[in-house]
Amino acid sequence: MADTKREIERKYEATDDTRLPDLTRAAGVDRSVHRGLTELDAVYHDTADLRLASDALTLRRRTGGADEGWHLKFPVAVGIRDELHEPLSDDLPRPLAALLRSRVRHAEIAPVVRLRSARDVHHLLADDGTLLAEVSVDRVHAERLTGEGRGTTAAWTEIEVELADDGDPAVLDAVEKRLRKAGIRPAKSSSKLARALAETTPARNGEKPGKDTPRTAGDHVLAYVRKQIRAIVDLDPAVRRDLPDSVHRMRVATRRLRSSFKTHRRILDREVTDPLGAELKWLAAELGLDRDQEVLDERIGSRVEALPAALTLGPVRGRLRAWSAARRTG
Structure with missing residues (x-):
């Protein structure tokens, strides 16, 4: 890295x-x-x-x-x-x-x-x-x-x-x-x-067009879908860098996007959303593995911190980090 x-x-x-x-x-x-x-x-x-x-x-x-x-x-x-x-x-x-x-x-x-x-x-x-x-x-x-x-x-x-x-x-x-x-x-x-x-950048005549305000049900659905897509795109580098809470937040956005595809299937084009839904299901499963490891790390770490110092001699925390990294990349 x-x-x-x-x-x-x-x-x-x-x-x-x-x-x-x-x-x-x-x-x-x-x-x-x-x-x-x-x-x-x-x-x-x-x-x-x-x-x-x-x-x-x-x-x-x-x-x-x-x-x-x-x-x-x-x-x-x-x-x-x-x-x-x-x-x-x-x-x-x-x-x-x-x-x-x-x-x-x-x-x-x-x-x-x-x-x-x-x-x-x-x-x-x-x-x-x-x-x-x-x-x-x-x-x-x-x-x-x-x-x-x-x-x-x-x-x-x-x-x-x-x-x-x-x-x-x-x-x-x-x-x-x-x-x-x-x-x-x-x-x-x-x-x-x-x-x-x-x-x-060369100057342009006229003002830039403003953002359209959602008016129909479809507009609101698309605005919500774009918001979740934006979240996934923005969080991708953070997940690759293993930043705190990034996996959880990306998993939430993935779940919300997939859910919106199902809830609004009468509004959205299913020929487009169904294949994407399958990809999102795969992505959520991959993120789930990392998220489960994050939760496990937090629990084990808190238990170790609660132990008396005499019971945590040696490189205990270093070994836990190495063990966690091995499970994430294994």
């Missing part, structure tokens, strides 16, 4: 003339150390219809910097993403491709945007030398590689503040306070890719 880290960061608007304020005046920050300039070259990949970007996922192959390689980022909350990393290679690593399968299906994943950044890095340290956050001033040049805007470029400067591993989010609040006092405001775009796509 790819290396995973939780990325907690905030982005701010800037210009070439913007200068960082004295961030040592932020609460908890003792000193700022300039780490120098790094050149980064990242090529972002997606399907032709930008399925990953539409779900706020980013997939890139980046050279330069300490963590060059392939990066896949899943949104967790505002300003928080899980970043999976694989070593640099020419082709998309299979572990990352597997996590994208539910979204891209059989569509080709290809380069869509190239971002070249000159990153000026500063480390914010506590009085004991602990790294609190990394502040970067990025001068970005974007080029659209495909689609209607192919060949279109854009350039901007932004400030990025990333919390150190296991850092206190209060540091981000303290740094933001100093940045705001200096007239620096949060960025409107959630990511460099989102901004690059927005600024290299």
Whole structure:
């Protein structure tokens, strides 16, 4: 499995003339150390219809910097993403491709945007030398590689503040306070890719059509069906990563979708839903095996925790984890 880290960061608007304020005046920050300039070259990949970007996922192959390689980022909350990393290679690593399968299906994943950044890095340290956050001033040049805007470029400067591993989010609040006092405001775009796509996509006349409001019984049924399909697609990477409660939630969505096919068989096309129902039955059975193991792990784990320490000498928990992993993959 790819290396995973939780990325907690905030982005701010800037210009070439913007200068960082004295961030040592932020609460908890003792000193700022300039780490120098790094050149980064990242090529972002997606399907032709930008399925990953539409779900706020980013997939890139980046050279330069300490963590060059392939990066896949899943949104967790505002300003928080899980970043999976694989070593640099020419082709998309299979572990990352597997996590994208539910979204891209059989569509080709290809380069869509190239971002070249000159990153000026500063480390914010506590009085004991602990790294609190990394502040970067990025001068970005974007080029659209495909689609209607192919060949279109854009350039901007932004400030990025990333919390150190296991850092206190209060540091981000303290740094933001100093940045705001200096007239620096949060960025409107959630990511460099989102901004690059927005600024290299040709303008269209007219407004985008709004979502249709369900009116008939069939509309409401289809809206519910789409909701369960969306849940299954979204949870697929989490299940493959063995994230807590993901198997249970995906199993629930599978059961609900299958049930809706049966309940509304007079509305839905059975030539389509009956074969899908059979596939969902198979999927539920596969998920059930993992879910049963999850429940068993929880029960055994709670019983072990309740035992006196004298009865749990040695690598008891490690053996339980190995036993559980063997049953899941057996």
